[in-house]
Amino acid sequence: MGRPPSAKPTSFDIAYLAGVSQPTVSRALRGSKSVSAATRANIERIARELNYTVDKNASSLRSQRTHTLALLFFEDPTPDQSMINPFFLSMLGSITRQCALRGYDLLISFQQMHNDWHVAYQDSHRSDGIILLGYGDYQTYRAKLEHLVEMDTKFVRWGSVSDDSIGLTVGSDNIGAGVQAGEHLVAIGRKAIAFLGDASDHAPEFQDRYTGLCRAMAAAALTADPALQQDAVSSEESGYAAAQALLASAKPFDAIFAASDLIAIGAMRALTEAGLRLPHDVAIIGFDDIPAASLTSPTLTTVMQDLKGAGELLVDALLARIGDAPVERSVLPTRLIKRQSTAV
Amino acid sequence: MGRPPSAKPTSFDIAYLAGVSQPTVSRALRGSKSVSAATRANIERIARELNYTVDKNASSLRSQRTHTLALLFFEDPTPDQSMINPFFLSMLGSITRQCALRGYDLLISFQQMHNDWHVAYQDSHRSDGIILLGYGDYQTYRAKLEHLVEMDTKFVRWGSVSDDSIGLTVGSDNIGAGVQAGEHLVAIGRKAIAFLGDASDHAPEFQDRYTGLCRAMAAAALTADPALQQDAVSSEESGYAAAQALLASAKPFDAIFAASDLIAIGAMRALTEAGLRLPHDVAIIGFDDIPAASLTSPTLTTVMQDLKGAGELLVDALLARIGDAPVERSVLPTRLIKRQSTAV
DNA sequence: ATAATATGCGTATACGTATACCCTATGGTG
DNA sequence: CACCATAGGGTATACGTATACGCATATTAT
Missing domain, CATH: 1.10.260.40 (lambda repressor-like DNA-binding domains)
Incomplete structure (x- = not known):
């Protein structure tokens, strides 16, 4: 024998x-x-x-299950060095841990949205499922997601959770977060609140945050002036430029809600250079609570997302999807961290 | 057929x-x-x-090569959330890219140094080789490294490069960096330079940085006072505590070289709270050039490591090791980034 | 012209595991 | 006491690829 x-x-x-x-x-x-x-x-x-x-290979070959998940991280199209959004890096830790907890290995890969990632991992049998991470423009690249769905590839995506979103999506309650931020600014007496961040279809998360802000303002009988919204992607430079554009428009404002901390930090620099006092002249709120947010001067009020919960939810939702279990669409609550930039 | x-x-x-x-x-x-x-x-x-x-599994099974590398990241023993050292996170990007470039997949895993990682990845045939990352205490856990060598596991480690280091090591020129920092502080007229960071065998990189500092001081006919060295691990809290201890010792000092930016940031907080003016009373230099370093007030002079080069070197060295090619021990140069914290 | 290479490809098989199927003893049921 | 279910485990085989060999044909060398 x-x-x-x-x-x-x-x-x-x-x-x-x-x-x-x-x-x-x-x-x-x-x-x-x-x-x-x-x-x-x-x-x-x-x-x-x-x-x-x-032997993992033999086992996977025979059983056709790899017990491995793939994490595809989409970089913003800055072709330069490795300046990755700190928020997603933090989430990485949470995802990794949850994978370990569930007995899954994690394969990681940085991608450009325009590449052929949707076929690359499709069926080389490297992983049982895919996690998509990054402020990706899924509107423009919608076809790729549809391709995944068509091929019955198991995947989950971090982003704006709405009914028409394609595939399985997990995300923060961005609208609720926008409301939180708006209510706080209203509570400290601000009336002309600007929003820095792309509010188009191509950045649904930012759009949701803006929607929340508008809703909070409306509840306080204020109207959000569209002229006070400036597009920006999540980077310091972009935030700096957006704030300058805002200043150049000569529209008066007494508060800013930035769609991300990086944008907020860039904006703070522009405002300070313009001689404005924070938060006296302009109160400002960011989003993400990156480590740098507590180091700025003044320290930055921001919206904290539930990173730990996010990692757990992403992994568990994906595993449920892989196991063909029913998986309910869910949304994570956020928390407003009050710091000096809104302390009147 | x-x-x-x-x-x-x-x-x-x-x-x-x-x-x-x-x-x-x-x-x-x-x-x-x-x-x-x-x-x-x-x-x-x-x-x-x-x-x-x-099919990756079939291919790997037959050829006994996975074309996959495993990255084991050692967390500092903070059992709380995912507050990972930003420096290593940045390096992750660089490693990922280099792996992709070489046609290798990257498996990532967070570990505690005291776990049994040295056997876990040993031979489940998940990867062809291992990259070890983190300010790990390889002195205490030396046996695990020896075990890897014994088993002829292919691995490369980021850390202090010295002759007696076990296995293949890639790292920055920490001594040279210490010299750079020391020379700069001497050049701006500082004479009593303190060092914040563990200078024991258990943190060879920090030790090297301290050695470099001492060397630069000696070259300027100054002596490094051992009483001005305070242990600290790489965290803000630890830096804060170390600076407080330094102040409590009542030894006069006019400059600090911190073994990492996180330590420096914590120390700055302690100094500012103590009413000291930076850099007038105390000049300070950090290490790593994390994003937050340019956001502190004053902005932090620091030593930048070559992240891109590090990732490339780690991956290429490991691949050479896997291919049984000769691999020369090499060291990466660093660059001093001068900011306000040393601007007199 | 014949032997020696080289080229291009088919045959057979191994990698190590997981699973479908089958067989043998039990033990309980009528 | 014949009957069937069940537990426990063996036999055979599939997963999809890579490689050692062998065998023709084509190409040189002698």
Whole structure:
């Protein structure tokens, strides 16, 4: 029934030593109930002694499940160095941990949205499912998502959760966060609140945050002046430029809600250079609570997302999707962190 | 010779359509020279049409090479949330890109130094090699590294490069960086320079930076007072505490070289709270050039490491090691970024 | 012209695991 | 006591690829 043990231990070696057949070893180690307790214990002991570990490739090949998830991170199209959005980097930690907890490996890859990532990971059997991360312009590249759905690729995406979103999406309650920010600014007496961030279809999360702001203002009988909205992508430079454009428009404003901390930080620089006092002349709120937010001067009031929850939800939702379990669309609450930039 | 095409295309399907055998397909796609140009072109065309992609598991199983690297990241033992050292996160980007460039996948995993990571990835055939990242205490856990060497596991480690280091190590020129920092502080007239950071065997990188500082001071006929060295790990809190301890010691000092930006930022807070003016009373230099370094007030002079080079070197060194090619121990130069915290 | 290479490709098989299927002892049921 | 279910585990095989060999044909060398 067997052959003697060899170099790197295989299930055959264990079978030989335990006096059983290889399939029994496989069954025992995978927890099949059709193996007696005694046999199982014996096999487990031998496996431990030999430092045996299941060959991942063989296992995956046979079972067609890799127990690996792939994380595709979309960079903003800054072709230069590795200035990654700190927020997503933090989320990475959370995702990694949750994967480990669930017994899954995590494969990571940085992508440009315009590349062919949607076919690359499709069926080389590297992973059981895909997590898509980044402020990607899924509007323009909608076809790629549709391709994934068509191919029945299991994936989950971080972003704006709405009914017409394609595929499975997990995200923060951006509208609610916008409301939080707006209410806070209204509460400290601001009336002309500007928004820095792309408010188009191409950045649904930013759009949602703006929607929330408008809603809060409306609730306070204020109207959000469209002229006080300036497009910006999530970077310091973009925030700086947006704030300058805002100043150049000569429209008066006494508060800014920035769609991300990076934008806020850039804007603060522009405002300070223009001689404005923060928060006296202009109160400002950011989004993400990156580490730098507590280092600016004044320190930056911001909206904190639930990173830990996000990682857990992304992974668990994806695993449910992989297991063809029903998965309900869910949204994570946010928390307003009040700091000096809105302290009147 | 064949069977008709089926659901997910395999090399057999291509072989069938091309009228050749499966091994020929394998050879053609892998670039073996023993297949005619015409046949190869035909096979490649069909493969493209079918959207064929090599099954990674089968390929790895047969060839015993995974074309995957594993990145083990060691967290500082803060059991709380995902406050990861920004410096390493930045390096992650660089490593990821270099892996992609070399055609390798990257598996990522967060570990605690005291866990059994040294056996976990050992031979489940998940990866061809391992990258170890983090300010790990490799002194205490030396046995684990020795275990890896013993098992002939291919790995490379980021850290202090010295002759007695175990296994293959890639790192910055920490001593040289310390000299740079020291010379700069001396050049602006400082004479009592304190060092914040663990200077013991357990943190060889910090130790090297301190050594460099001492060397620069010696070259200027100054002596580094051991009483002006305070232990600290790389965190803001630790830096804050170390600076407080320094102040409490009542030893006069007019400059600080912190072993990391996080330490420096914490220290700045302590100094400011103590009523000291920066850089007038105390000049300060950090290390890493994290994004936050340009946001502090005053902005922080710091030592920038070559992240891009680090990622490239780590990956290439590991690949060389995997290919049993000779790999020379190398060290990366650093660059001093002068900002307000040392502007007199 | 014949032997020696080289070229291009088919045959057979191995990589290590998981699973479908089958067989043998039990033990309980009527 | 014949009957069937169940537990426990063996036999055979598939997963999809890569590679050692062998065998023709084509190409040189002698």
